[in-house]
Amino acid sequence: MNFQHFLRFFRLADDNEPMPVDEYLPQWRLNELIAAVGDRWRLLVPKSTIYPYRPQDLVIRSYKNSVTGAVLGTLRAQASESYTEIRIRVRSAPAANEYRQFAIETMDGRVVLGTFRYQAGPVAPTRDEFVQAIRRHYEGYLYTPVTVDTDGPDITIRGYHSDRFRLGNAALRIGIGKVVGTRGVIPMLTHTKLGSVTTTATDTYTVTVGEDIESGNVYSLNGSSYTAAGGESPDVILSRLGVFNNSLTVAAGTSMTATALPGTYTLPNGNRPTISAAYSSTSSPNDLYTVTVGADVVAGNIYQLSAAGMTTRTKVATASDTATTIAAFFNSTSGKAAVPIGATPSVTVSLGVRQFTNTNNPQLYLSGKVNTPAATVDRYLITVGSAIQQGMKFYLQDKVVTATDEDTILTIAQKLTGRTINVVPFVLDLPVSTVVNCYAEQAPRYNLADDGADVELTASPKRFTNLPVVAEIDFTSVDSCQLAICKGSTVLAVSNPVRIRPDAGATVLMRYTDEGETFDYNYQEPGLVQQIRIPATLGPAKLAQSDSVSQTLDGQYVRGTTEAEYQYTLTTLAMWQGFHAALWQALKHRQVWIDGRCFVAKSELKQLGAIGARRLEQSQTELTEANRVSNKRAFLGAPQGSESTGYAQFLQIDAPENLPVYVVSSDVCIRLRAGTLVPPGRYQLQIRTGNEALELRCYVNNVRYNPGRAVLTPDKLNRTEQDILLGAGAVVTIQLVAAQVAVTAWSEEVTDTGRAYSEEFPTTYFE
Incomplete structure (x- = not known):
């Protein structure tokens, strides 16, 4: 289904008529809408509608008789386009007296939003305490605005773009971050000048091993050979051949040979071979036995016959052998196996192995030959200290090597030079008068393996782009006009007509929201709610109830649970099909409010048939109010309540999607959901x-609580000025409602309006 909305904007052609220029073409005509003085509408507009302009450079004006009027609204990008979102999870907290640190890093090691450091005290922190410490760290970042939301062990970090922070969608990892201080022994990497010498000419080759490596492949390079065990990387193969950093230097003119052969590999047999020997007769000086071989024979099976006083006879099956040929091998004396008289023969069989020829295509080749002529150079003796510790750094000219826990002085030397080193100290030749850069640094005091926090990335960084833009329109006076998106005084796009009345009349104010991609909308901004007035009415409430009643053995009835829901009929005025398509999408959002109350559309949207000269249609649907009425009695007796367990309960949290509500005390910070239980105490609300x-x-407990501030500041983490004192059994309900949402009178009327509204508009898409 294409992008559907009650109010649409279209680009104007040269003749001042609407001209859709993007993919979102309307399928049906669009109706005139009704607004009330004092309304604020908020709706999503495809970004393609305003291309190539930025939304903040545009305004929405009234538009009548091809003349623009007062500014009624603005356009803006969704807030999620101005930040990068990173999600991490804390798997565990440090133990008592442990030190932990970590940082979110780019793949090349650059720290993002600072390094978190934490020293646990004598009492181990809980995971929630550790999560809140991480939250405070990121919220306190100095160089760009950062917001942090937590949900148990999950942390969502939003870094807002600024001159000092613009991450985009770069790949990230969890690293140790910036480490202050060093540890362990002091490493040594020194150089001693031996003098100036004249070197012989050399040839340097780039040596490459292909990725296709199988067990048994044989690699040979200038007399060195290595047979792959299987699973090695090309770098491992090269190191076994004495090549490091893919570079090999030899005396100029040396004849080079490099081959890679498929070779063979073996696999253990898995069949079930058998052999047995049965006494037949005696023919001095031997006892004669009949050897029988089972039919399950494969190449590599090993059969043996042995006895005291004779040489053990062994037969290894070949591909052409059968049970008959193997039995004949042992029954070689007149069709029998001869064993010294009195000796007890022993026959055995083992599975053995089979050998196969590899069919892969291993590669080893030389390329990029570079000849270095004989030259006079400065020769240095480079010494690597014997103390090697993980994390030490060794610098030699432009090479930097960070030691691992497997490194030795030889591997450090080989990594620094890119060639085979068999003894340390080793010789290094540099051009005459070259400044030598040769030193080592101690290992950092902390490393990720031993001191890193137990934290993981749970999602790649997200920066949302090309989202629908948000239009916000305020209607302040009675009028009948279209709306126009303008850059300065230039009209870019116009909407279907809007009639602004002094009162709401037979209309309702609808608010709806969801999370992520919903139909052709995309809600990535936390708390984004569309809001518009539509020509429709709500009928009176109807009670829909359900009962659970059982009967005892003596015929007595026992009532279990009883629940009820209030249902309302929503009826629209006669409108074009496009209006009903937009209404269906709006009602199927996860959260829908009509005149300030939350509803769920469980039933289908029914169209009541075309009426009037223009064949407009009304539609109806049943809406269920989100609050359910219940006697709260379980079928087998009353459940254990929050009072009996010593907790207070947050029974209902009515808030737009993605707006977290927290309850905070000196001990806890909990993200609230319906049914959350908290210990009795004094709490602050954070929204x-x-x-x-x-x-x-x-x-x-059904009594309105005064938090000290009723209207919350947009785009902030609001904290209540007054704490809530909750005792055991307390029941709390929290509602976040849009300020100044008027509730209209309810009525239900199905009428033939003939024309939906009075004015005709000559365009293709407007009515």
């Missing part, structure tokens, strides 16, 4: 808001 001003309504 992260989106771009919209919301009103906080909090009820404790």
Whole structure:
């Protein structure tokens, strides 16, 4: 289904008529809409509609008779286009007295948003305490705004783009970050000048091993040979041949040979061979036995016959052998096997192995020959100290080697020079008068393996682009016009008409939101809610109930659970098909509010048939109010409540998608969801808001709680000024509602309006 909305904008052609220039072409005509004075509409507009302009450079004006009027609204990008989102998870907290640190790093080791350091005390922190310490670290980052939201062990970090931070979608990892201080022994890498010498000419080759490596492949290079065991990387093959950094230097004119042969490999047999010997007769000086071989014979099976006083006879099966040929091998004396008289023969068989020829294509070749003529150079003796510790760094000219726990002085020397080194100290030749860069650094005090925090990345960094832009429109006076997106006084696109009335009339204010990609919308900004007035009415409430009743053995009835839901009929005025398609998509969002109350559309949207001269249609659907009424009695008795368990319960959290609500005390910080239990105590509420001003309504045991501030500041982590004191059994309800949402009177009316609204518009898409 194409992009559907109640209000659409279209680019204007040279004749001042709407001209869609993007993929989102309307399938049906669009109706005139009704707004009330004081309304604020918020809706998503495809970014292609305003291409190539930036939304912040545009405004929305009234547009009537090809003349633009006052500014009614603005356009903006979704907030998620201005930050990069990173998600990590804390798997465990440090033990008592442990030190831990980590950093989010790019793959080349650059630290993102600073290094987190934590020293545990004598009492081990809980994982929640450790999570909150990480949260405080990132929220306190100095060089760009950062927001952090937590959900148990999961942490969502949003770094806002600035002159000092613009990560984009770079690949990340968890690293140790910036380490302060060193540890362990002091490494040594020294140089001693031996004098100036004249070197012989050399040839240097690039040596390459192909990726196709199998067990048994034989690699040979100038007299050195290595047979692959299977599973090696090309670098391992090269190191076994004495080549490092893919470079080999030999005396000029040396004849080079490099071959890679498939070779062979063996596999153990898995068949079930058998052999037995049965006494037949005696013919001095031997006892004669009949040897029988089982039919399951494969190449490599090893058969043996042995006895005291005779040489053991062994037969290794070949590919052409059968049970008959192997038995004949042992039954070689008149069809029998001869064994010295009185000796007891022993026959055995082992599976053995089979040999196969590899069919892969191993490669070893030389390329990029570089000839270095004889020259006068400065010769140095380079010494590597015997103390090698993981994390030490060795610098030799432009080479830097970080030691691993497997390195020795020889491997360090080989990595620094890129050639085979058999003894240390080793000789290094440099052009005459070259400044020598030769030193080593101690290992950092901390490393990721021993001191890194137990943290993992759970998602690649996300920077959202090309999202629908957000249009926000305020209607302040009575009018009848179209809306125009303008750059300065130039009109870029116009909408279907809007009639602005002094009151709401037979309309409802609809708010709806979801998470991520929903139909052709894309909600990536936390708390983004679309809001628009539509010509429709809500009918009176109807009670839909369900009961659970059982009967005892003596015929008595026992009532179990009883639940009820309030249902309302939503009826639209007569509109074009495009309106009903947009309404269906809106009602199928995860969260829908109509005139300030939350509803769920469980049933289908029914169209009632074309009416009037223009064959417009009304539609109807049943909406269920989100709050369920229940007697809260379980079928087998009352459940254990929060009071009996000594906890307070947050019964309901009514907030837009992706807006976290926290309850915070000196001991805990918990992200609230419906049904969350907390110990009795004094708590502060913290609510992260989106771009919209919301009103906080909090009820404790059904009594309105005064938090000290009712209207929350947009785009902030709002903290209540007054704490909530909760005792055991307390029940709390939290609602975040849009400020100044008016509730209209309810009525239900199905009428033939003839024309949906009075004015005709001559364009293809507008009505």
